[in-house]
Amino acid sequence: MDYQKLRERMVEEQIRSRGITDARVIDALRKVKRHAFIPEALINSAYEDHPVPIGEGQTISQPYIVALMSESLRLTGNEKVLEVGTGSGYQAAVLAELAKEVYSIERIASLQTRAESLLAELGYRTVHLKSGDGTLGWPQEAPFERIIITAAAAKVPPALIEQLAEGGLLIAPIGEDRLSQILTLIEKKGATLISTPVCGCVFVPLIGKHGLKDQ
Numbered sequence: 001m002d003y004q005k006l007r008e009r010m011v012e013e014q015i016r017s018r019g020i021t022d023a024r025v026i027d028a029l030r031k032v033k034r035h036a037f038i039p040e041a042l043i044n045s046a047y048e049d050h051p052v053p054i055g056e057g058q059t060i061s062q063p064y065i066v067a068l069m070s071e072s073l074r075l076t077g078n079e080k081v082l083e084v085g086t087g088s089g090y091q092a093a094v095l096a097e098l099a100k101e102v103y104s105i106e107r108i109a110s111l112q113t114r115a116e117s118l119l120a121e122l123g124y125r126t127v128h129l130k131s132g133d134g135t136l137g138w139p140q141e142a143p144f145e146r147i148i149i150t151a152a153a154a155k156v157p158p159a160l161i162e163q164l165a166e167g168g169l170l171i172a173p174i175g176e177d178r179l180s181q182i183l184t185l186i187e188k189k190g191a192t193l194i195s196t197p198v199c200g201c202v203f204v205p206l207i208g209k210h211g212l213k214d215q
């Protein structure tokens, strides 16, 4: 399988044609080997236009959503970024191409362990992972210039707002409905939070102390 060719096609047909223009984001999607983050049995779906199951009832997001969230964060290469919901580690790898340091938290230990060894194997040394409840953030490493939440919550957990740097940007799927949320960009300006809706989306739930309660 010519994965490089499939990636080029994915970028043309799913990313650029839908209005993603940030050249650094486009290059990152061209470069990161998405198929490495997909379970072997589903590898043929790696570059398709939809989320793919990664085990434990979780998914790797659709390529376009990864690109859109990454572009919305307006990364220049100097930022310290927090991701909540490591999943496969793919979004973290894309962020590592765009920012200075990436900290990512995953609540399911088996996914965290798998992502950690994969990212190390692929040479991503600026990504730092831990297993735990991301709704509490990573206070020892705060503040973060950017925060990305890749699971859906009714509202942004307060700890994450606290850990967002002044002037920082946070992107998250927000909504109470399991089947539809609004991807929302939040800018922190002093005590004010400026929220901008980006588009409709569907994410698996954020489960934790300040998210959905575990069953």
Ligand code: SAM
Residues within 6 Å of the ligand: 058, 059, 060, 061, 084, 085, 086, 087, 088, 089, 090, 091, 092, 105, 106, 107, 108, 111, 132, 133, 134, 135, 150, 151, 203, 204, 205, 206, 207, 208, 209, 211
């Ligand atoms: N960013 C991922 C990727 O690139 O593969 C996709 C993330 S998947 C849509 C959402 C992830 O969030 C799941 O792996 C889920 O276990 C995780 N999650 C849900 N609640 C969490 C929490 N409170 N803290 C950390 N991770 C959480």
